[in-house]
Amino acid sequence: MTVSSASGPAHASGVFPLGSDLPVHRLGYGAMQLTGTGVWGEPKDRQEAIRVLRRAVELGVNLIDTADSYGPFVNEQLIREALHPYAEDVVIATKGGFARTGPGEWRALGRPEYLRQQTELSLRHLGLERIDLYQLHRIDPQVPLADQLGELGALQQEGKIRHIGLSEVTVEQLRQAREIVEIVSVQNLYNLADRKSESVLDYATAENIAFIPWFPIATGQLARPGGPLEQVAKEQGAAPSQLALAWLLHRSPVLLPIPGTSSVAHLEENTEAARIRLSDEQFEALSAAV
Template sequence: MTTTPAPAAASGTFLLGGDLPVHRLGFGAMRITGPGVWGEPRDPGEAVRVLRRLTELGVTFIDTADSYGPSVSERLIREALHPYPADLVIATKGGFTRPGPGVWLPNGRPEYLRQQVEQSLRNLGVERIDLYQLHRIDPAVPVEESLGELTWLQQDGKIRHVGLSQVSVAQLEQARAVAEIVSVQNLYNLADRTSEDVLAYCEAENLAFIPWFPIATGTLAESHGPLARVSRSHGATPSQLALAWLLRRSPVILPIPGTSSVAHLDENVAAASVRLSTEEFAALTRAV
């Protein structure tokens, strides 16, 4: 008897931290919360269905944060998927406080990060977090103190791997002098490549590069734009083409498109099977 590979498997595999194999097309769990990334989702049942559909589609990498809700995203993940499949890798983040909808304030104090790690462990129902990412470097706290605390938590067995979010190359190098960093999560997509130098660094060092806001396309998806033309030739949506471009752009890229809709999730994961030709990839790359 033969089995059909799960759709997400077509995106390929990356060895996160050298020991955690994940399918490269993952899922960002920010949008399963309420408006402004605050409170419960409008349709909690659909949020749970989205999360459960992930495993059916072969998605093995979920990215969340304690600030999504706050805590709502992590708790929903546990409700929908615990006990977790053996191949599922869950990443979370800490380093923001949320006094209200749409408000994000950095807090990298060691005692705060320890508190948030403990909270995430409880929310997710795990004894160790696969990947814990410093959500932002707090300009009021030396990065050596923030990452030093995460290193202690790693040594305590509460964190498996440490990552960063929205950093420059200089900040990444500074962080690597303090902790073993396995991933970077920066804003990056077809229309916004301001983190190109960070991606190049990650490629050279074989660090995972996790682009947030991965399906943004700007004006490229307009009816006469290059993305729209390529989309028509593939019978695919502009968002699917944007994800296909990321997957081809670098083997260290792990896109994490998010959604609160099962139908949209199916559409996003189908992008793993879209194959851009060399000419199409070059045309889209030149378009910005």
């Protein structure tokens, strides 16, 4: 079943060219929540998970982020069931480099043979001949970075990976990685309430590298009644979660938020954030709230 992303609110978020040759709408979708508790096993409602993925593409989302470790592999298999054969403009970004031994358990594993094995499995589970964006889920401190990225570079040369990205890195690690292979994206924790990766975002902005913020909607106490989001929410007629996404889209042209949800209704609300245009004054008010 091919689902088209030809129209929908996600178009209003604008376009960013991954690696200069792979245009995606800036507001994407993170599929991690479409698994069981602890990011382990099947989702509670498999059919709703399928509906969420199909509806995301109908809403104009054409960047879907997943990982071999979500499930493990359950997430990638759900994406294939829901969307394969993929519409021509849909980009599936996956990640490898974590070993899973149980719910909530994660261990960085960057041995070259493991990364190759996981890439081959992701290709099979997603039903792809080439992965458009393959991200090293974590740098394994026990394995030389050149060995980890060198293997991904070899897979790229073999035509199994189109572009390479990183996840949870410092500016220095990003610089080191770029000396080994071309890096087109970085995926770090970043949101209105948590900006510890500000320096990485500034570097990515200057170098025109996509920054994919995971956990993009964290607002916490900012969204409380009488809190700093309330006034702007009233002015925009928007929910605090929508403002958090609109703030990210305003913050830098390289930011590609990937809000995740297991609910179609919540997905539709999140995607409407692409239509919100903050004034500079509203952006500054939200920025100063933390």
